[in-house]
Amino acid sequence: MKVLIVGSGGREHAIAWKVAQSPKVEEIYCAPGNAGIAEYAQCVPIGAMEFDALAAFAKEHEIGLTIVGMDDPLVGGIVDVFEAEGLRVFGPRKNAAILEGSKAFSKDLMKKYHIPTAAYENFTDAGAALAYLKTARYPIVLKADGLALGKGVLICNTYEEAQEGVREIMTDRKFGAAGNCMVIEEFMTGREVSVLSFVDGKTIQTMTSAQDHKRxxxxxxxxNTGGMGTFSPSPFYTDEVDAFCRKYIYQPTVDAMAAEGRPFQGIIFFGLMLTPEGPKVLEYNARFGDPEAQVVLPRMKNDIIEVIEACIDGTLDQIDLEFEDNAAVCVVLASDGYPVSYEKGYPIRGLDAFKDRDGYYVFHAGTAKRGEDIVTNGGRVLGVTATGKDLKDARRNAYEAVQWVEFENKYYRNDIGKAIDEAK
Structure with a gap:
């Protein structure tokens, strides 16, 4: 089988690495890809939003399966375009990808089907939002309705901060059309946990838990950034929490989407807050998380192609998802100045240190090939991932591996996984 992966980040590199392990796969393409993905796939210069060009490429090269990694093309309807051309593709259709594409839609869905989430109100008028905020309890959360690269969420401690937030989102349109509508949500406290899942429209199979670091x-x-690092599993995601979420969040979400005439096939990412009142949904994503994919996929035992095909064919109930009894930690190496402004084009040294080293991975997020060099080409540059027998071991290994790589203006957080120390 020939496989096409759509995307260019660390998530797509992790997917390509996992796909390359499948005996079902003979050739991999990635559009547009990056310098790291090129190790496993032939990168083709077609943008992720060029649906017709991607579909034409898939037909011309007899692609047996296309995997869409990114949110923008999914929300934009790439799956519908591919299916109309008779092409096999993994991801939700446009009417289901709205689960991530509109926070207002997802909040209304949760309210209608009694899925635990924070209290909220939706606004399309800045004046009405400001009037509401005058009587609100602080801190409070403002969310741009649409896609904003994980950055359209503002936590405001005072009315003055909220005023500024409304101006950014709704008046100045800092996040573009994502700010046409805004969700104002109560501020929840507790541990954040991410749970990825495979869904075939009716059946849901959850993967191992993870925890991201956004700041x-x-x-x-x-x-807020797209993510500065993550670890898996979360020690705070207990059997009790899992049982609650299966009963009141996971399957109810899949059933709700089906009941709305929007059956979901693909990946649902559940962003959860473990509040004193119990787990609640912070957000949904309609694809693998980034960098969550970089710690979840290295722990997954299954052939990813078999699982994806079961999602497409509606036979996910026949799959037994399995994960290694270990842990993984990913530390993102970024360009100093991210997420505001940063320079790129600097040569990266030390990548060869990861070759033939079991349990150590370097997933490329923002890199490019320039002559013989691989150079920085984005805010988030690399995701350095390591596994270990437990979380502390994995964290120690990941920070050891961080030192193998050098580039000018390299920046990373020193406390990824610090919460591990607080777990009982």
Whole structure:
């Protein structure tokens, strides 16, 4: 089978690495890909939003399966375009990808089907939002409705901060059309946990848990980013939490989407908050998380192609998902200045140190090939991942591996997985 992967980040590199292990796969392409993905796939210069060009490429090269890694093409309807051309593709259709594409939709869905989440209100008028915020309890959370690269969420401690947030999202349109509608949500406290899942429209199979670090700086300070590191499994995701989520969140979400005439086939990422009142949904994503994929996929025992085909064919109930009894930690190496402004084009040294080293991985996020060099080409540059017998061992290994790689303006957080020390 020939496989096409759509995307260019660390998540797509992790997917390509996992796909390359399948005996079912003879050739891999990636559009547009990056310098690391090129080790496993032939990168083709077609953008992720060029649906017609991608479908034409898939037909011309007799691609047996296309895996869409990114949120934008899924929300934009790439799956519908591919299916209309008779092509086999993994990911939700446009009417199901709205689960991530519109926070207002997902909040309304949870309210309608009694899925635990924070109290909220939706606004399309800045004046009405400001009037509501005058009587709100703080801190409070403002969320741009649409896709905003994981950065369209603002936590406001005062009315003055909330005023500024409304201006950013709805008036100045800092996040573009994502700010046409805004969700104002109660501030929840507790541990955040991410749970990825495979879904075939009716059956859901959850993967191992993970925990992301969104803020740019140590101690969860600084601006929100696409993710500065993650670990798996989360010691706070207990059997009791899992049982609650299966009963009240996971299957109810799949059933709700089916009941709305939007059957979901693909990946649902559940962003959870373990509040004092019990687990609640923070957000849904309609694809693998990034960098969550970089710690979850190295622990997955199954052939990913077999699982994906079961999702497409509606036979996921016949799959037994299995994960290694170990742990993984990913530390993102970024360009200093991310997520605001940063320079790129610097040569990266030390990547060969990961070759033939079992349990150590370097997933490329923002890299490019320039002559014989691999150079920095983004804010998040690399995801350095290591496994270990437990979380502390994996963290120690990951930070050891971070030192193998050098590039000018290299930046990373020093406290990824620090919460591990607080677990009982």
């Amino acid at each position: 740019a700086g140590d101690g969860d300070t600084g601006l």
